[in-house]
Amino acid sequence: MRLFQVDVPAPAGLGLDMIAVPEGALLDLDLRLEVVSEGVYASGTVTAPLAGECGRCLEAIDTEVVVDVQELFVFPDSTTAETTDEEELPRLKDDTIDLEEVVRTAIVLALPPNPLCQPDCAGLCPDCGGRWDDLPDDHSHxxxxxxxxxxxxxxxxxxxxxxxxxxxxxxxxxxxxxxxxxx
Ligand SMILES: [Zn+2]
Ligand SMILES: [Zn+2]
Structure with a gap:
């Protein structure tokens, strides 16, 4: 078993329209690799910075997400490789594993499609476009x-x-x- 901790720059397009990992921002990978009979099992966590916009008030969101990842990379000549296709289980190629797709899937699935600056964001006044959270309590038109x-x-x-x-x-x-x- 091998443990490793590494920071890698985020690829482009890692996220959704409203919230994403900025390209080049550092992903913090904290993983363990275990050689098992059919391949290499990778598991651990990835911490990624996030930038986006609140879906209700458009305020900038600056946060991070921590996701669990686990994937078996099978040996190309194993029985498992013969009985599964590559979309189901990725292959070990030249003794290396390509974690990008695994990390990308885990992060995208963890992102909220409609992110909020805070859980109870009140949104915008429909008449003047001001943020309710910034307006006085008695604000009205x-x-x-x-x-x-x-x-x-x-x-x-x-x-x-x-x-x-x-x-x-x-x-x-x-x-x-x-x-x-x-x-
Ligand atoms: Zn908001
Ligand atoms: Zn108003």
């Missing part, structure tokens, strides 16, 4: 107020879901609307 109602009447026919004011200023700055009018 009193749309029944006649002054707000008047503003809504002015803005809603043109741009009910229009871009914020800064984006409008940028697009008028490049003069495209004028050229369109000349044509």
């Amino acid at each position: 009193d749309l029944a107020d006649p002054r707000w109602a008047a503003l809504q009447a002015l803005t809603s026919p043109d741009a009910p879901t229009g871009p914020p004011p800064t984006a409008v200023a940028d697009s008028t700055g490049d003069q495209r609307p004028d050229r369109l009018k000349e044509n």
Whole structure:
């Protein structure tokens, strides 16, 4: 039996859309290798840093995941190799084992498809886009107020879901609307 502890840089694309191991970040492999009759059995844990975005409020998530891995790498000339295919059980190749696929599968399966910055994240205010966790307890948009109602009447026919004011200023700055009018 052999124990080893090694740090390896993460390959690209290790994770999901919303949360993943940054490429090149160090994976901490803490493994034991045992030679058994049909191959080499690898087991242990992998600790990986994670970066992502909260699925409710888009706040950056900076955390880590620890996963268990175990896999039998069979000797190419063993009975097990003759009776299984390579997708079921990986082979030992030139006396080396390729842990990347095993590690990748274990990490991806452990990631939440919809990660949260904290378990009870309250998300965003639908009216102003502020994070509820950053807003005061009494935050509200009193749309029944006649002054707000008047503003809504002015803005809603043109741009009910229009871009914020800064984006409008940028697009008028490049003069495209004028050229369109000349044509
Ligand atoms: Zn959140
Ligand atoms: Zn709000």
